[in-house]
Amino acid sequence: MGAALALAARGVGQSWPNPAVGCVIVRGGRVIGRGWTQKGGRPHGEAVALEGCDARGATAYVTLEPCAHESGRGPACADLLIEAGVARVVMAALDPDPRTDGAGAARLRAAGIEVVTGVRAGEAEAQMAGFFSQMRRQRPHVTLKLALSLDGCLALADGSSRWITGARARAHAHLERARADVIVVGSGTLAADRPRLDVRLAGLEGRAPSPMLLGRGPAPAGWQHAADLAGLCGSGAHRMLVEGGAGVAASLLDADLVDRLLIYRAPMVLGGRPGVGALGLDAMPHGRWRAHPAIQLGPDRLETFTRIR
């Protein structure tokens, strides 16, 4: 399952509107097939893994329950596995899509295939957080990225912000862009910075997410536009990365829409412009964020927090 999760990671930020699924086929202790959901969501990971290998009697490891519904874009993966003659299917998460939601596992069992569920399911759900968010809450999984000084500023008092963080932190932030479907900025940031929002990492240049303007338009050509948070939530994207500025950060936090907080923290004190605008809190908001291990990126530190719900 570890190998299947690693393969699935290759499709994260690419597989929308489908979840990024990984699949490994093993027979007699040897890997005979491997695949992951391709760009745009098809073919699915199982179809890629089964292609060109003789899977009779084999075990298939998949990070998500194989789909039970056919669509115009391809056959149901449960049927593909049955036709291929696999003896056993080990899966991580069950598919929350109401068209499958247990029906994939049931169809496999009905065909006499041994089914094991729940193996490393937590990791799989975290990897497909955007897909699960859309299925369960009908909104994207939202990551808020902030590049802050020790005192929480995103710029000097005169507005200059290049660069608070160093090259390694900025490269990591570009990797996070490559894993998103949509990248969001507010109209203030658009006007002030004219951000390129591309992925400037060798080999990943083609993986830039779709840019979205939140707030007053007009949006530049090729951008999505959401006038408000309802529009943002209704956009259909799975994985949303919010990059700025302080007003957008505050409005998302105020609406409790932030699921993950990435803070690239530079070891300096700026006494300048705050990274988060005013929030309407009337009590200390204890217990909302779970801290994950920090990562040192040159002089800076990446602090990651996930919302406890």
Add this chain to the structure above:
Amino acid sequence: MGAALALAARGVGQSWPNPAVGCVIVRGGRVIGRGWTQKGGRPHGEAVALEGCDARGATAYVTLEPCAHESGRGPACADLLIEAGVARVVMAALDPDPRTDGAGAARLRAAGIEVVTGVRAGEAEAQMAGFFSQMRRQRPHVTLKLALSLDGCLALADGSSRWITGARARAHAHLERARADVIVVGSGTLAADRPRLDVRLAGLEGRAPSPMLLGRGPAPAGWQHAADLAGLCGSGAHRMLVEGGAGVAASLLDADLVDRLLIYRAPMVLGGRPGVGALGLDAMPHGRWRAHPAIQLGPDRLETFTRIR
């Protein structure tokens, strides 16, 4: 020397106007005397360690070069060690006080005693940072303590700040108070919080530092008062802990008087009042702060930085 440093730590925040020195006397592989500089600076660590033990032929480990100058408050420690008949003196840091500054080691050598210098000198200088700061720069060693949210706020927008950090972080902050000679707040914090500035830790209640008001007076009874930074620097204190508020923090940072930064960081976003007031920077202040390993204190993290000079 490790034992001598550990003994010296007991006097930190207590020994002013003298440095907190530790001393261990060893003969035949056995510790026969131990001492540290007592409250108010006398007796010195060497005098305490030598008292009541027969140190003929022994080795004395001291964290600072023994003093070579007599004063009305006691004899020179170099003379005490010579009279006691020690064979060898191992010392960490040399004494920067111009009345000693190598003269202590020279007097011991002239008496036929073997002298070793520089053993764990860096640790000893860090432990006596306030004393070294006064001797070398004629000002205190200044620690700025901040209790901040992830976005660098010290309070909600309405000013409420109790409590951002949890009980363990606050207990650690009281331990830092016990290690300081003077604790500084500004007039805004004094008026808003009427802080007690005591040490609320079992067994350390008597170790509260002397409180000082920085800025407009009047100061409460029993407090020191510095109208400005020159007054603060000229107060003679060795170890100064600055606790608030945002304006005081900014004025000390602007004057580059902060040697050590303690940030008690709570995992919450406040969108409220910034912990550091406006600084007059016209470029990104890279490379000023060295990060030390963080300490987890319940839900909060203590981030420590020292100024690179």
